[in-house]
Amino acid sequence: MLLVSILVSISCSSNTLPEKEIVEFTLEIAKDATPAVVSRILQADKKPISEIRFEKGTYHFYPDKGYEKFCYISNHGDGMVNTPFPILNKENLTIDGQGSLFIFHGVIIPFLIEGSTNINVKNVSIDWYQSFHSEGLIVANNIENKTFDMEISKEYPYDIRNGEIFFIKEYYQHTLGQSILFDPKRKGISFNTEKYTSITTKSKTSTTFNLDNIVYKYEYDKRDVGNKNIGVERRVRAEELKPGLIRVHGHKKKIPPVGNILSMKGEQGLNRVAPAFRVTHTKGFKGTNVTIHHAGGMGIIAENSEDLLLDNFNVIPSQGRMVSTTADATHFVGCRGKIILTNCTFQNQLDDASNIHGSYQKIVDVLDDYRIGVRMGHHQQKAFVIGRPNDNLGLVRLSNSFFPYKQLTIKDIEYINNRYQIITLNEKLPNDIKKGDLIENLDAYPEVIVKNCKIGNNRARGLLISNPKNTLIENNFFNTEMEALLIPVESSHWYESGNAANVVIRGNTFQDCQHGGKNRGVIRFNTDDDNKNIAFKNIEITNNIFNQFDNLILQVTNTNGLVFKENTITNSGTFPQLYPESPAIKIEDSKNIKFENNTYKGKAPNLIEADESMPDITFQ
Amino acid sequence: MLLVSILVSISCSSNTLPEKEIVEFTLEIAKDATPAVVSRILQADKKPISEIRFEKGTYHFYPDKGYEKFCYISNHGDGMVNTPFPILNKENLTIDGQGSLFIFHGVIIPFLIEGSTNINVKNVSIDWYQSFHSEGLIVANNIENKTFDMEISKEYPYDIRNGEIFFIKEYYQHTLGQSILFDPKRKGISFNTEKYTSITTKSKTSTTFNLDNIVYKYEYDKRDVGNKNIGVERRVRAEELKPGLIRVHGHKKKIPPVGNILSMKGEQGLNRVAPAFRVTHTKGFKGTNVTIHHAGGMGIIAENSEDLLLDNFNVIPSQGRMVSTTADATHFVGCRGKIILTNCTFQNQLDDASNIHGSYQKIVDVLDDYRIGVRMGHHQQKAFVIGRPNDNLGLVRLSNSFFPYKQLTIKDIEYINNRYQIITLNEKLPNDIKKGDLIENLDAYPEVIVKNCKIGNNRARGLLISNPKNTLIENNFFNTEMEALLIPVESSHWYESGNAANVVIRGNTFQDCQHGGKNRGVIRFNTDDDNKNIAFKNIEITNNIFNQFDNLILQVTNTNGLVFKENTITNSGTFPQLYPESPAIKIEDSKNIKFENNTYKGKAPNLIEADESMPDITFQ
Structure with a gap:
């Protein structure tokens, strides 16, 4: 059975390195393309690849035999992730779907691109078999009792536990959590949704005992995933009227109008687990003729990378869903060189079309004349490394100015943990540096x-x-x-x-x-x-x-x-x-x-x- | 300020390698010893250490500046862990507490020992400032209404959310979860506790919708942490009668008698996050004159290691607590050479004193004449690598025999993900090998x-x-x-x-x-x-x-x-x-x-x- 046919790439170099191959996958691997793709990519150091092509068609990808790697991903959940395309430390590689549709199952990152150079992905559509969000059609409401009823279609299985609804997917589940109304006629966010949503799922609990006894020696992030539920309980209750029909009690804002569709994606901090593209420490990424129909997170999240071109790179919902990606279509943190987005459509995602920014880190220790200890301020920037040796760092004291009061260059960064790193500068620190000052990378x-x-x-x-x-x-x-x-x-x-x-x-x-x-x-x-x-x-x-x-x-x-x-x-x-x-x-x-x-x-x-x-x- | 004094070790070799140092820490680092210890150990490759000594006294260790590393730990939760002692790929290192007490704060692994040779830890006691379990004294009960009342002391802060009690600690929280009764007079497990405990915290939910729609292509572990709560809800309810006094409703077994202490440690799968010692791929570990008063998991969990000696290595509760470690005192998986436990006391831990075993893995793919794909069967053995090249593997078909029907040797193991690895054998696979057969390592x-x-x-x-x-x-x-x-x-x-x-x-x-x-x-x-x-x-x-x-x-x-x-x-x-x-x-x-x-x-x-x-x- 011929799963992979191999052509010699005409673009490969003729020196002593092995010739780069064009790998062609056929539809014979379509039922679960993951093991064949992972296996070939893991051999790429010994048998280099210039291009991976897929015979046009529909391919499924499951996580069970996917390659795993721990990733801290900006503005996503962190953890051990799973991918069929571990593009790690690769150069000059093209992945050409030739018009194929890739359907992913469960918590899996389609393209994990790290430490690479000149990576092209083209001519492919990305979708998920089951979505990371769920949708309910508002079919009735009662303004006096402050309830509304949602019709849940069979594609969104659920259970109810102690009055809380959980939507169950392959390899994943989520609660009601973050939500917003869509207008099915316009297939867009409902007019004036702010009055109705997000559904007010949480309130303070009145019963706490001796919590003041817990004193932290260092700064403590109350908003971090492990901490933010302390002293907070659920205020809405889900009641099943009949299978597929849910009454929601306890919402505090205006009751959503009949005819709207409520999109629900689960609790903040837990609901971004599978972006379609994760690109980091990479120079040169092109996404061309790519359509992302869904992702459990962003369409693309790029960090610490350089020269990123998205051309006809689209985020568009499919399968009658209101929602495309459950977070930003695109997001760039600490990137340099060029970021070009042309001829793209970014529609129906549950967050911004693009967010382009750097990162502030907080000075928490001045260790000696050359070294500072810095803290990652936001829990979704955990483990972010702010730059490379010789990058220009600005020291910023925002109470005085938005612009740096001093510029220094990085000698070395010692990673201690996801909240704490030690940065050594090439130059002496200024005398007036203070704990609480921020740093930013002026080159990134x-x-x-x-x-x-x-x-x-x-x-x-x-x-x-x-x-x-x-x-x-x-x-x-x-x-x-x-x-x-x-x-x-x-x-x-x-x-x-x-x-x-x-x-x-x-x-x-x-x-x-x-x-x-x-x-x-x-x-x-x-x-x-x-x-x-x-x-x-x-x-x-x-x-x-x-x-x-x-x-x-x-x-x-x-x-x-x-x-x-x-x-x-x-x-x-x-x-x-x-x-x-x-x-x-x-x-x-x-x-x-x-x-x-x-x-x-x-x-x-x-x-x-x-x-x-x-x-x-x-x-x- | 002299934090670290340095002596030249008399035991170091006189060749071209830098002389190994004896590092002595004084009580000046006692308020948070973590950054000084981490910093020195991270320099050990350039400035080798033969011994780390602590001036006798009490030292605190916080995770905020601890070194982090992702660990799959057998029979514990997996994840990014944090340690003040990253003993990674070290040789001939002694850590001597000289009678000190080390007090740990939060989710932190005191000693993380991986890929090392001849590591000695001695003369130290280990405790936690706040425990990973909580204790409640049964002060009243009502057999007719099936309730019991617990008095919770101030050292166990809590909140109640929608009728569920959460015990809040520094950097950690747990629910009632797994529980057992202690008899405070005997300071041991209560006679006939099986009649009363574990408190029956869970029951099936009656409301599920279309869950059958979710079909898995591959084997699916219903018992894994992410899956086992599907279709299950909480059956007990906690009611605060007054601050520090909790009535528990809904328990199904016999109601616990007054005067007993209920130890509660939270949900299985989430409640083992900080063993005191984690030793893996290490040859030669000695723990001498060590007392572990508490740990959020096992006292020591050793995997794939060789020659482990515990002498006067004790697990004993402190601070009036009924409980010492919240899991086994000691546990050894796939270890070889000698395991010697002498003169040890293992008391009041919430699981076995020791468990010594190997690992079965399941053949799920026969890929060709020499390669099999294996699946890790139990979710707490995720990522376990069964052996090294040339180890003898037994093929086992338990329906026929507990002993292997065939012996082969490992050529290579390719790690794909925590549930799936590909093993290449030196010899041809037997013709009658079948999916579903197990492998065990006969040398481990x-x-x-x-x-x-x-x-x-x-x-x-x-x-x-x-x-x-x-x-x-x-x-x-x-x-x-x-x-x-x-x-x-x-x-x-x-x-x-x-x-x-x-x-x-x-x-x-x-x-x-x-x-x-x-x-x-x-x-x-x-x-x-x-x-x-x-x-x-x-x-x-x-x-x-x-x-x-x-x-x-x-x-x-x-x-x-x-x-x-x-x-x-x-x-x-x-x-x-x-x-x-x-x-x-x-x-x-x-x-x-x-x-x-x-x-x-x-x-x-x-x-x-x-x-x-x-x-x-x-x-x-």
Whole structure:
């Protein structure tokens, strides 16, 4: 039985290394392609591969014989993961699905790419046999009793234990947990869902005994997975009215309207276990003509990598599901070189289309003249290594400035554990360094281009950009439930570094963004440190169309240098206005903000609301 | 500040290697000794250490700056663990506490010893600041309403969430879970606790929907941690009557009597996270003058190691706690060379004093003439690698025989994941090999000596011996709640290999064992495969004293060759008899069993009950 046929690659080198092979898999391995693929990749050091091709068709992948490796994955659960494609320390490898559909079963990471160079994945669709979320159609509700009834289809098996519903999948289960409403007519997030969701699953328990007796010597992260359930109990109760029909009691917000679909994905911290692509410490990754229909986490999470190109790389739901990926479509942490997203569609994922940022780490020990002990601030950044030898580190004291007060270079990083590392610098530490100061890697930011992409129907934002290098956002379409573009400094909880500069936003269409119900700008700048320091510089917003149902378009804060020109603002009338009193533009703690040649056809009673930092600014 | 003073070791070699140092830590690091110890050990490759000494005193160890490493640990939870003593690939290293007490905080493994040679740990006591179990004094009960009330002292903080009690510790929490009664007067397991415990915390849920829709392609372990809660809900409910006083509703067995202490350690599969010593792939480990007062798991778990000597290595509770370690005092899997336990006290641990066995793995794929794919059968043996190149593997088909039908040698083992490995043999596989056959490593059994040890007051057994080499159990004292000695083949669920042979049991005192309430022999042979095949050979039980409150002394099955002579059996009168009709000795499916010169002063109405395999045997 011929499972694998082998061709000699014409692209391989002719030196003493063994010739690289093109490996072709046929549909004979389709029932579980994992063992054959793993086996061949594990031999690649002795029998190098230039390309792995799949005969066009549908292939299943199970974890039972998948390759395992422990991974700390930014913004995902950490642990021993399982993959059919262990692309570890490989060079110049192409995986070509030739139009195939790969169907994954259970907790498995389709593509695990680490420490590699020039990896291409193309012409493949990725889906899961059973999803990591579940969907329920709201078929009845009772406003007085504060209950609603959900119809659960047979594709979402469940059990109920002591009033709590668990959705059971192959190799996985989840509770109701994080949830949001979809409108099946629009196949997108329901208008004004914020009023109804997330379902309020938790409340404080009144019965605790002597918890104060527990005193921690070091900083303790109450929000970490193992800790956050202390003193918290379940407030909603699931009752089965008949098989497949569930009544939910105890929800505190407004009761979801009939006809909506509630997507449920289980508890935060436990519900991101299987991103489609995990790329780390890799130089050169291309994803071309790839469609990710689902993942139990992000479409792609890239960390500490360089030169990443996604072209016609899409996140789109399948099988009648409202949801595509259960977290961000794409996410980049501490990446450098170029990040290019072109011709992509990112739809129906349960978090942002992209989030691009660095990492702050906190100085907790000054060990000697050259060495600091640093702590990973957020539990989903555990084990993140901030840079390489000779990278420029900035020392940041956010109470004084968003910009570093001192620059030093890395000599060495000693990994102790997922929360603690010891960094040795090439230069002496400044005398005024203090515990509590942050570090950021000034070299680990990218040149970003997002072009010709279609983003919408998803929960949360379009693009989050925390990038002090150059960012071009051009000719995209946004229809997001929260901000289309959020430009933040997220220091206090998320420890996501990068105070944006040199951002060009042009030629985009913003269609009915913020329809989830928050009173925020379609484009919003934000720092979570409460001060007037400048965080953002040199921003250009030109030639965009804002076709919005509500007023607030642009929210600027802590910015020096922003031009908003030749934009057209109209009112779409798609939804009723939620905040008719809001202005079109809000400005705080900023300078050098200019408006030129814009067209306004919206409904805002005041176009600009500015604080004392720019009292005389006018819209033009 | 002098934290570390350095002496040149007189034992170091004089070749070109750097001279080995004796590192001396003083009490200046006592508040958290972890970072100083970790830092020095991590430098040991460049600055080798012959000995680490601690100034006598009390040292605290926290996980925050501990060294982390992923460990699969047999019969424990698996995961990223944290240690202050990462003894990884070290040679000829002594750690001398010089009489110090080491107090550990949270989930941390005191001594992690892997891939090393000649490691000695001596003169140290190990304790935890907060325990991994909790204790409640039964102060009232209501037999009619089936409730009991527990007084919880301030050292066991808790909260109650939706009727479930969680005991909260530094860095850890547990539910009621697995439990057993202690008698505070005897400071041991309560007489007849089996009637009352474990508290029946779980029952089946009646509400499940379409779970049959989930079909697994490969073998699926329903008992694994992620799976066993499906279709199961909590049946007991905790109600706080006042702070520190808890009423438990819903227990199904007999209601625990007032005055007993209920030890609770949380759910099976989640409650073994911090053994005191983890030793693996190590040749030569000595623990001398060591006392383990507590651990969240075993005192020592050793795997794939060789020549292990525990001398005056004790497990004894402290701080008024009923419980010492929350699992076995000692446990050895797949070890070879010598295992010697002398002058040890193993008391009040929540599982066996020692369990010594190999591992069965199941053949699930016959890949070609030389390669098999094997599956790890039990979820607490995940990732266990069965041997090294050239070890003798036995192929076993238990339905036919407990002994291998074929012997082969290992060429290579390819680790794929924690449940699946591919083993290549040096010899061709036999034609009649079948999926479902087991393998065991015939070389990975030890010479065992257990001598001058005191074992009792603990849950479960004294010694479990599954060892076909030689075992000497001499001059020990046993006072165990279940069997003092269990000689099993545990193939069907535990996959613990080793059909015992050449076991000498002499000069021991068995005092009131099996007081937990099971009608089983003090010494018991058992196979969990239901057949008449011989599993045990050449057993000698001589010159022991059985001072028991009840009748059943010896239970023999599937044995060929056992001599029971010069033993003295008396009735202690310590507890009322539970099974007055039982014989002293039961024999099934055995041959060549001999009784000589024994003295019987017990109360059994019939001394021997034998099946048709030895109908005419008499006690002498």
